[in-house]
Amino acid sequence: MAKPNIAVIWFPGNNCEAETLSAVKAAGMDGSILRWNTNEDISKYNGFVIPGGWAYEDRIRAGVIAAKDPVMKMIKEEAQKGKPVLGICNGAQVLVESGIIPGLKDKVEMALAPNINPIISGYYNAWVWIKNAQTKNRTAFTGSLEKNEVLHLPIAHGEGRFVTKDKGLIKQLIKNRQIIFQYCDNSGKVENKFPTNPNGSMLNIAAVSNIAGNVMAIMPHPERAIWQRQHPELEKADKLTNSIKLFSSMKESIRNKK
């Protein structure tokens, strides 16, 4: 069976495309880094990842210029066909600013607002814990993850606080099971306080999906934590960690659809 072919969409200012593609390949998929203005027909790809970085230098606010780019319209169309789309960090900001996440109304329903953090303002780097808050097959990226399974991942952002002004939306996200990952401690306990919640996100949200579960915006960086050697506290070995499951789940979801 041919390996699923993934396009990693690179906007000017992104800087995580290489390790994102590396994670895609480590999970047993093929892929390419595509420029945002490619002439290539992107519909030939089985799935998409929008990597982290600073698309368009975060001008105006993180993700908003890329969100208006014509390629995002094409990605939205591919997502509507059921193809998986994963936005990591800046990619998550692009998905939220484009309205694809959470995607309940045809407008921007959420924001990734500046962090609220008691020790540092602006950009913040740390290793955090997140847990899968839903059952394992809720999304295309969590099929291999048990409910409540905990991942240890780095964050690196200045605007990572999931917020909405629409109180009804939060109720809908809970009802629809669209809050996929939440910041927690290393035992999986969700407490809305720093440093467990590193940026002040509502309900400790670390990742949100669309209602179908094939598009997910996640602020922490799983691609930076798929190998043990990438972790500060683990033995420096070329062994995969459970963070690879986001990508291997993506692979399986594509295969299961064929």
Added chain:
Amino acid sequence: MATAELFVGLKVPDNVALTAFHTLHSMGYNSLKNLERQDYYKFEFSGDKKAFEKKISQVDILINANKHKFSFSSEDNGKNSGRISILVQNLGTDSRLLRTLKERLGFKNLKSAERGVLWTMHFDGHANSEDTAVEIAKGLLMNENYQTFKVLSRQNRL
């Protein structure tokens, strides 16, 4: 209590404003002829206004004389000239600027400090320019989930 509004812009072309301008054109706002961006500060303080303005204009965390130009507010009905200014501010209170100015930079007479980004739009023609400006603000320049905006009738000139 006196107030002062400080507007800080770049001396060189503003890449952020240029990117926003080109993005807005790609979104179909072709009546927009120019877009300017300035940092906006509003201060409440006790004491002499002129002295405060002189002192605050020397604070290099707000104004770097090598790259910034600045002005204090002046009354002007800019709505009639095809120019609309929209102020975008984050919701919620952020006391860091006030704390820094009071505790580290000696502004003991300062009572409040707020900040935002002022976008000034120049339109080709006057018809519905304020409606268009509001649409542009909501469509690109702010995210209503954590920001707010207001149309300023005041126009500042650098």
